[in-house]
Amino acid sequence: MILDICDNSNILKVIRFAKIVIDIIKIAVPIILIISLSLEYLSAIKKDDQDLLSKANHNAMRKALAAILVFLVPTVIGITLRLSNPEHGTALSCIREATLSNIHAAATKEATDALEAAKKSLERSDYSFAKQSIDNMMSSTEKTKLEQQLQLVNSYISIKEAINSLKTKYDDKLYKEIQDKIKKIQDKEVQDTLYKALEEAGKGRPLDTQPGAHKFQSAKMTYFVNVPEGATTNMPLIMYLHGDGGGSSNGTNPFYNAAVKYFGKNYPFLIVAPNGGMWAETGGRLAELKSIIDSVCQQYSCDTTKIGISGHSRGSIGVWHMINNYPGFFHSAVPISCGSYSITPSHFVGTKIRAYAGTSGDNEARYNREMRSNVDKIRKAGGDATFYSLTGKNHGTSIAAALTQGTLLWMIE
Helix, strand or coil: CHHHHHHCHHHHHHHHHHHHHHHHHHHHHHHHHHHHHHHHHHHHHHHCCHHHHHHHHHHHHHHHHHHHHHHHHHHHHHHHHHHHCHHHHHHHHHHHCCCHHHHHHHHHHHHHHHHHHHHHHCCHHHHHHHHHHHHCCCCCHHHHHHHHHHHHHHHHHHHHHHHHHHHHCCCHHHHHHHHHHHHCCCCHHHHHHHHHHHHHHHCCCECCCCCEEEEEECCCCEEEEEECCCCECCCCEEEEECCCCCCCCCCCCHHHHHHHHHHHHHCCCEEEEECCCCCCCCCCHHHHHHHHHHHHHHHHCCCCCCEEEEEECHHHHHHHHHHHHCCCCCCEEEEECCCCCCCCHHHHCCCEEEEEEECCCCCHHHHHHHHHHHHHHHHHCCCCEEEEEECCCCCCCHHHHHCCHHHHHHHHC
């Protein structure tokens, strides 16, 4: 639009130059005409030539009219445009105000906007444009302040570029150096942006811990964290709840055994296995289990979008309780051989579920009915749930039959 010229310092500079040229012409042309006319009169008088004098008189009228037109034409054009279109009048007013102060104000606004855009995007191209905009400003206190802010933005962009380099080749020393630099940034918005970028770049960095079983003590129970070889940050986390008498003193458990069987010591997730038992029946156990998951995820920087849970027998009851109490928290669940619990189906919609039960033994038929019933309720509520009947498997052998390689991979997909 025409009005955009009022906000563009470069156009205002051109307009100001044009105004100066026009003003010079308005003054110079009449002077030149007067000098020319004077020379004609002097020549006619000197030669005492009436024809030359008459011709000079005639030229005087033409040159006087030309001088008046040169002086008045810009004004006449402006009035005509203003009468023909109000917008032209506003634009012409803007043109008249193409002063040094207005040019400086427009340049300052352009530079400020460009600097803000560079700080928001932290892109080198936006930084270069902001620098060019600031360089175009006249020397002033505002320019000095913007140059100082530009140096800060440049340091932010350098940090972001260092973060990007981590994505192609991770370096733990560089990661920690970047962390220290971000801590010193006083702009909270920029600091949060860079922390988020660093966290994203750091996903998959090697964990600073030894592989194997690590024993911990919470307020109410002991638990083991199984860390695979080559463990990294942002790994999925699976909690396994044992059945009656299934606790561990050395960190092994059926879920860990299945992981090692199919993947070796490089299994693709962390495993947390608490020692407890009466998961739902004992007061505060569910909250304690949730607290353990949160603690382990924070300590090992796990992928909070890929938290799964599995359990056998009484541990299976714990699985149903945990999902029911913390809807949407778990990514996947594999309860095995127990489902005697009245659930709220809608609480399970955010968790994908594979439920398993054998067919052999006194209680397996009942577990089949109960777990199938739970799965049907969840499916009717819109959830992703499937029941698998393990033909010929009893209460004990159903664990290995359920925890296949396909099931383990499905839990973290």
